[in-house]
Amino acid sequence: MAPVPLEVAVFSVADALLSASLGASRIELNHPGSYPLGGLTPPASALSALSDLPIPVRVMIRPRGPPPPPDRTPDFIYTAAEVDAMHAAIAQLKPAMDARRGDGFVFGALTRDGRAVEEQVCAALVAGAAPFACVFHRAFDGLADLQGGVEVLGRCGFAGVLTAGGARGGAPENVQKLGEVCEAARRKGGLEVVAGGGVRHGNVATVVRGRGGAAPGWVHSAALKPDGTGLDEDELRRLLAALAREDEA
Numbered sequence: 001m002a003p004v005p006l007e008v009a010v011f012s013v014a015d016a017l018l019s020a021s022l023g024a025s026r027i028e029l030n031h032p033g034s035y036p037l038g039g040l041t042p043p044a045s046a047l048s049a050l051s052d053l054p055i056p057v058r059v060m061i062r063p064r065g066p067p068p069p070p071d072r073t074p075d076f077i078y079t080a081a082e083v084d085a086m087h088a089a090i091a092q093l094k095p096a097m098d099a100r101r102g103d104g105f106v107f108g109a110l111t112r113d114g115r116a117v118e119e120q121v122c123a124a125l126v127a128g129a130a131p132f133a134c135v136f137h138r139a140f141d142g143l144a145d146l147q148g149g150v151e152v153l154g155r156c157g158f159a160g161v162l163t164a165g166g167a168r169g170g171a172p173e174n175v176q177k178l179g180e181v182c183e184a185a186r187r188k189g190g191l192e193v194v195a196g197g198g199v200r201h202g203n204v205a206t207v208v209r210g211r212g213g214a215a216p217g218w219v220h221s222a223a224l225k226p227d228g229t230g231l232d233e234d235e236l237r238r239l240l241a242a243l244a245r246e247d248e249a
Contacts, residue, residue: 003247004208004215006239007058007194008231009222011035013049015231016057019223022233023240026056028106028220035228037065038075038138041089047096056102058135059093061086061125074114076139083109083121090129097132104132106162108139115144117152126157133159138197141167146177147184150191160192161185162220170198171207171219178207182214196220201238208246219243 005025010016011034016027029047030039039060050057063085066075078086090105097103107125109118117136126134136153140163143149153161163181165174178195185191195207195216200223208215223239225232 003240003243005218006243007196007218007220008236009035009039009196009220010231011039011222012230013046016050016053018231018233019236020053020055022236024055024236026058026102026218027053028058028060030060034065035222035224038062040065041086044092044096047093051096051098053101056104057097058104058106059097060137061089061093061105061107062137063089074110074142076108076110076142077112077114078109078118078121083125086125087128090125094129094132099131102133104134104159105129106135106137108136110139110142114142117143117149117156119152119156122153122158123156135160135162135192135194137162138164141165141197146181150181150184150188154188154191158191160194160218162194162196164195164197171195172198172203175206175210178216179210179214182210182216186214192217194218194220199239201235201242204239204242205246208243 007026008019008024009028011030011032019027029042031042034040040062063082067073109121111118136158140161164171165178182193185193193216199221223236
């Protein structure tokens with residue numbers, strides 16, 4: 001059995017190339033410098049520069065970060081103009097993508113209260129992204145009903161979901177809820193669960209072992225340097241080594 005594959009969130013072309021060379025199984029491409037905002041739509045030039053990358057590229061589609069204080073509006077609630085911008089970004093980026101490589105998109109939108117999937121918006125975005133697979137990002141963690149959310153994502157046509165298992169804490173702290181999400185995904189036809197949020201080499205074993213349910217099919221980490229300036233090569237090596245050890249256990 002192969003180790004649980006690792007998806008690395010990157011914020012530059014250089015870090016995407018480095019991640020692939022070190023053994024990452026997939027990358028999530030974000031706009032340079034957007035990590036503090038949770039990742040934003042990258043420029044088409046960055047995606048085009050990765051045309052020869054040997055691993056799949058999942059492209060973030062997110063027009064802005066969370067509302068700045070003192071605005072208490074929940075994140076991932078978009079205006080009609082912002083939804084139009086997401087559609088336009090998908091249309092612009094698709095020509096530089098390769099479905100055979102496994103490329104796809106990552107996005108999500110919530111209802112006005114921030115507690116449910118904005119189903120109509122998401123289904124339309126998924127349809128516009130065809131034939132590329134779509135993953136619902138960590139907007140999922142704000143849902144009032146995570147297991148019910150899995151069913152909604154299936155109706156929308158999503159292929160996967162990126163989740164920490166809840167809005168509080170990261171994936172290592174939420175392994176029980178992650179297991180429940182994984183089990184719900186298995187029952188509903190195999191939605192791919194990507195566990196992310198606070199995943200580092202010292203805790204990834206806890207995440208992939210799971211508890212109280214099925215384990216995630218993928219793990220996700222930005223593997224950033226302590227100062228957040230870019231990919232930490234040593235951390236990524238250690239993450240991959242920890243996953244390999246779990247495969248041998």
